[in-house]
Amino acid sequence: MPSIDxxxxxxxxxxALRAGSWNLVSQVASQLMRLGGNLLMxxxxxxxxxxxxxxxxxxxxxxxLLSDVGLRQNIVQSPRGDDPDFLDTAWTVQIIRGFxxxxxxxxxxxxxxxxxxxxxxxxxxxxxxxxxxxxxAATGLSAxxxxxxxxxxxxxxxxxxxxxxxxxxxxxxxxGLVVMLVLGYLTRSVWALxxxxxxxxxxxxxxxxxxxxxxxxxxxxxRSALNELIVFGRWILLSSMVGVLAMYGDRIWxxxxxTTAQLGVYSIAVLxxxxxxxxxxxxxxxxxxxxxxxxxxANDKERLKALYHRFRLLVDLLxxxxxxxxxxxxxxxxxxxxxxxxxxxxxxxxxxSLSFLTLRYTLAHQVWIALGLTKYQAIDNIIRxxxxxxxxxxxxxxxxxxxxxxxxxxxxxxxxVLIVYVNCKLDIFSLKxxxxxxxxxxxxxxxxALLTAFCNWL
Numbered sequence: 001m002p003s004i005d006x007x008x009x010x011x012x013x014x015x016a017l018r019a020g021s022w023n024l025v026s027q028v029a030s031q032l033m034r035l036g037g038n039l040l041m042x043x044x045x046x047x048x049x050x051x052x053x054x055x056x057x058x059x060x061x062x063x064x065l066l067s068d069v070g071l072r073q074n075i076v077q078s079p080r081g082d083d084p085d086f087l088d089t090a091w092t093v094q095i096i097r098g099f100x101x102x103x104x105x106x107x108x109x110x111x112x113x114x115x116x117x118x119x120x121x122x123x124x125x126x127x128x129x130x131x132x133x134x135x136x137a138a139t140g141l142s143a144x145x146x147x148x149x150x151x152x153x154x155x156x157x158x159x160x161x162x163x164x165x166x167x168x169x170x171x172x173x174x175x176g177l178v179v180m181l182v183l184g185y186l187t188r189s190v191w192a193l194x195x196x197x198x199x200x201x202x203x204x205x206x207x208x209x210x211x212x213x214x215x216x217x218x219x220x221x222x223r224s225a226l227n228e229l230i231v232f233g234r235w236i237l238l239s240s241m242v243g244v245l246a247m248y249g250d251r252i253w254x255x256x257x258x259t260t261a262q263l264g265v266y267s268i269a270v271l272x273x274x275x276x277x278x279x280x281x282x283x284x285x286x287x288x289x290x291x292x293x294x295x296x297x298a299n300d301k302e303r304l305k306a307l308y309h310r311f312r313l314l315v316d317l318l319x320x321x322x323x324x325x326x327x328x329x330x331x332x333x334x335x336x337x338x339x340x341x342x343x344x345x346x347x348x349x350x351x352x353s354l355s356f357l358t359l360r361y362t363l364a365h366q367v368w369i370a371l372g373l374t375k376y377q378a379i380d381n382i383i384r385x386x387x388x389x390x391x392x393x394x395x396x397x398x399x400x401x402x403x404x405x406x407x408x409x410x411x412x413x414x415x416x417v418l419i420v421y422v423n424c425k426l427d428i429f430s431l432k433x434x435x436x437x438x439x440x441x442x443x444x445x446x447x448x449a450l451l452t453a454f455c456n457w458l
Contacts, residue, residue, distance in 0.1 A: 029170055030169065030170065030173055030279070033170075033173050033174070033177050034173075034271075034275055035271075035272070035275060035337075036177075037177045037180055037181065038268075038271060039337055039338070040181060040184070041180065041181075041184050041192070041193070042268070042338055042339075042342065043339070044184045044185060044188055044192075045184065045188060045189075045190070045192075045193075048129070048260040048261050048264055049189075049190040049193070049264070050263075050264035050267045050268070051126045051129075051258075051259075051260035051261065051262075051263035051264035051267065052126065052129050052131060052132055052135055052190055052260065053135070053190060053193050053194075053267075054126070054251055054255075054263055054264070054266075054267040054270075055126055055127070055132060055136075055251065055255050055263075056132070056135045056136050056139045056194070057139070058248045058251045058252065058255075059105065059108060059136055059139075060105070060139050060140070060142060060143070061247075061248060062245070062248055063101045063104055063105060063108075063143070071090045071093065071094055071154070071229065072154045072157070073232075073289070073369055074090070074228070074229055074232045075087065075090060075151060075154040075155065075158060076154065076157055076158045076289055076290055076293055077232070077289070077293045077296075077369060077370060077372070078228065078232070079297065080225065080228065082155060082158070082159075083225075084215055085220060085222045085225055086222070086225040086228070087151040087154075087155070087217065088151075088217055088218050088219070088220035088222075089220055089221060089222045089225035089226055089229065090151055090154075090225070090229060091150075091151050091217040091218075091219075091220075092219050092220055092221055093226070093229060094147050094148075094149070094151075095147045095148060095219075096147075097143075097147060098143045098144045098145075098146060098147020098148070099143075099144060099147065101140070101143035101144075101147075102140045102141065102143045102144045104140075105136060105137065105139070105140025105143065106137055106140055108136060109133045109134070109136040109137040109140070110133070112127070112132055112133040112136060113133040115127070116128060116130065116132075116133070121256065122256075124259045124260070125255065125256055125257075125258075125259070125260075126254075126255045126256075126258065126259070126260045126263045127255050127256060129260055131190060135190060135191075135194055138191075138194050138195075138198070139194055139197065139198075141198055142197060142198055142201045145198065145201040145202050145205055146201055146205065148205050148209075149204070149205050149208055150205070150208035150209045150212065150216075150217055151217055152208060152209070152212035152213065152214040152217075153165055153168075153208050153212065155214055156212060157290065158290055158293075159290075164211060164212050164213075165212070167211070168204060168207040168208055168211055168212065169204065171203065171207060172200050172201075172203040172204035172207060173200060175199060175200060175203040176196045176197065176199050176200025176203065177196070177200075179192075179195060179196045179199045179200075180192050180193060180195075180196030183195055183196065232372070232374070245385050245388075245389070246381055246384035246385040246387075246388050246389075246411075247384075249385070249388045249389055249392060250388070250392065250404075250408045251263075251270075253392045253393070253396065253404070254266060254401065254404075257396055257400075257401060257404075258401060262401070265341070265342050265344050265345050265348075266345070266348060268334070268338065268342050268345040269330075269334075269345040269346075269348040269349040269352055270352070272333070272334075272345075272349060273326070273349060273352050273353060273355070276322060276326075277355075277356070277359055280315070280318065280319060280322070280359075281359070281362065287311075288307075288311050288363060288366045289366045289369060289370060291307055291311075292304060292307060292308070292366050292367050292369075292370035293369075293370040295307055295370070296370040296371050296372075301427075304367065304370070304371075304428075305427065305428050308363070308364075308367055308428050309428070309430070309433065311363055312360075312363055312433070313433070313437070315360050315363050316360050316437040316440070317437055317440050319356050319359060319360040320356070320357075320360070320437060320438065320440040320441040320444060321440050321441070321443060321444035321447075322353075322356060322444060323353055323354070323356035323357060323441055323444060324440070324441045324442060324443060324444025324445035324446070324447070324448060325444040325445070325447055325448040326349060326350060326353030326356070326444075326448070327350055327353055327354070327444075327445050327448065328350075328445050328446075328448030328449040328452060329447075329448030329449070329451055329452050330346050330347070330349035330350035330353065331346030331347060331350065331452075332346075332448075332451065332452045332455055333346070333349070334346035334349060348405055351405050351406055351409050352405065352408060352409050353409070354409040354410060355408075355409050355410075355412060357413075357441075358412040358413060358415060358416065359412075361415070361416065361419045364419055364422070364423055364428070365377050365380070367426065367428065368422065371426075373422075376418065376422050379418060380415050380418055380419070383414050383415045383418060384411065384412055384415060387411040387412070387413075387414050387415075388407070388408070388411040391404075391407035391411050392404050392407050392408070394407075395407045
């Protein structure tokens with residue numbers, strides 16, 4: 001069967017810049033909508049409702065990543081990534097996975113209900129909220145919806161055709177935002193957040209099939225394509241399984257050690273930090289992986305090395321500046337955006353922003369994936385998992401939640417040993433480059449301190 005025509009006459013640099021600009025537009029608009037919606041909903045709902053959604057969303061993401069075999073990364077990276085038979089096989093696997101995740105979510109919801117009946121949790125713990133099992137069951141429907149998402153999206157990312165992907169993404173978010181605000185105003189209930197998420201997922205899936213160019217997906221099962229998906233995805237699966245426990249381990253532990261209101265306040269700090277981190281990494285990642293993969297498929301090591309250093313310079317300067325700004329201006333930011341019920345999110349956000357120091361090194365993961373070295377990403381996530389799950393119970397026992405938040409912020413530091421080791425093997429590590437960008441952290445901190453002082457003076 002003939003492949004999809006994804007040829008492009010423009011140079012890699014031009015296509016990367018064009019894709020990056022569209023991703024930048026997408027992320028700025030997306031995070032503004034997300035933050036704006038959160039600000040409005042924070043005035044309509046009590047913090048406890050956000051605490052319940054933290055647990056529900058954590059369970060949803062946990063299940064998704066615990067079963068992630070890297071279908072999208074494989075389509076972007078594989079020489080067969082434009083072959084309809086390969087894409088349809090990946091789509092069929094994706095649908096099966098969606099239904100399996102839905103069943104698992106229902107089982108967890110039933111388990112949560114029985115745990116509440118048995119009084120396994122303290123009465124004020126988030127896990128003891130009566131509405132939690134029902135919210136879990138409802139959010140599980142999103143797995144089925146996402147399972148039908150079109151592979152046209154993945155092909156568009158592979159070939160730097162970002163414009164329509166961005167428009168589909170923004171349109172689905174607008175639909176979800178409108179539903180959330182209307183239902184939030186009418187019901188003042190956590191169900192406004194649940195239903196809005198499902199509607200947004202449905203809009204994204206439908207638009208992906210109808211708006212983007214390319215052949216329609218169909219159920220198909222090709223053994224050679226499946227074998228490639230398995231070989232590539234086994235390390236991605238291991239990486240995702242341990243990575244998600246490291247990424248969301250804080251919420252798992254805090255669900256039992258924080259009240260629902262405290263977890264709701266913590267979720268505000270995580271939301272703001274996550275919005276910035278996600279926007280930065282998606283902008284760079286959506287451009288970096290296709291660019292690195294193209295250089296890797298051409299076996300051009302020098303070109304790959306040059307691309308990595310260019311991306312790293314941009315990432316380092318921006319991320320370190322943002323990190324410094326959050327360190328000194330987080331309380332001011334929370335005071336601007338939220339009322340006094342969420343005041344404690346300011347110091348939490350300042351501490352959590354230290355995670356930016358190691359976040360910038362995740363760009364190396366894109367190089368590893370492009371070269372097919374996914375085992376190193378799995379090892380990286382294992383280190384994160386061991387570090388977080390070793391630190392949190394210890395810090396909770398010694399100093400409570402206040403100490404544990406420091407553990408959340410700094411638990412990724414041990415991964416630097418692996419990153420330096422692997423990057424040295426690939427000849428993409430430069431100590432000089434690592435040191436020369438560090439002053440940008442001080443520049444960001446100074447700007448944040450001056451802004452805080454100026455606002456306090458006013």
